[in-house]
Amino acid sequence: MKQTTIRNLHRDLGYFYIGLIISFAASGIMMNHRESWHPEKYTVETKTIQVNLPAEDKINEKFADSLGKALGIDDKMRRNKVDEGKFKMSFEKHDVEIDMKSGKGEIVSYIKTPVISQMMKLHKSSSSWWIYYGDIFGLSLIIIAITGAFMIPVGKFNFKRRGWKLALAGIVFPLLFLFLLG
Template sequence: MNKQTFRGLHRDLGYFYIGLIVSFAFSGILMNHRDIFHAEKYTVETKEISVTVPQEEEKITEKFAEDFGKQLGIDDKFRRHKVKDGEFKISFEKHDVEIDMKTGKGEIVSFQKTPIVSQMMKLHKNTSNWWIYYSDIFGLSLIFIAITGTIMIPAGKFSFKRRGWKLAFAGILFPLLFLIFLA
């Protein structure tokens, strides 16, 4: 293959994947900061409650949590429950419930999915077979785009041989150092 062929493939793959690249980058940035805010959903209503729950953690099973949600008037899909540090938490598709087990006081938070953003964030979480294969092809294409990008610049002071390899080395070294020393 000559440089023109690489240049054409580099350009066309870049055009083809631009939407996915932007979606992954944008939703990845949002996911990096999900401890500050949850961009995938937004709160519609918070309702204070006062209930009685068993004090024995072993009585709070998945079935109990699901039925308890129905008693609270929540009819959407049950996701999970957790008891930790005296807090009973139940997560549903459109509601979260948090209850202090000692006092029985808590809240029901109702939320909606953020349009477009929640769908983009699903790209990072999707595990269906077709998406895994598509993501693998995408990953290989990104590798190809990166490699062809290194050989497209003609010889000169900005070429990969003269300058680019140093930046590429720094780009590889930085995340490795970050993982070794700060993780």
């Protein structure tokens, strides 16, 4: 392949996908920290409640669903659990946390954060159209990486002399995290 063709392909794919690359990168960073910060939603209202809870062994999906309805929550339940002496329920637009002993708790209501919520949907979407587009995007990133590796054909900074070492380090580094820290 001619050098100008490689440069043109690299440039044009880079320009075409620049918005998606930035969106994926930003939403990926947010997804990495979703356990400590909920970037997708923000608090609209916090309401204190008092509830009489049954024994922990009587708390199940059916109980959680009926309690949610009794508390006026009509959105879909995601999960519920008893953890560290607290009964926790998570809904699409609400989180509920109740102390098992005292029955005191709170309902936190959320709405989706504009733009951020839509960007994070990029990582979560399972529509067949988006999956195919994501596959094309992934292949394009591979092409961008390969063409980028051969854009500097000669000199001490080309792929054959220096680039392959950095590329290998770029492959080894995430593998170390997977195997040693995973």
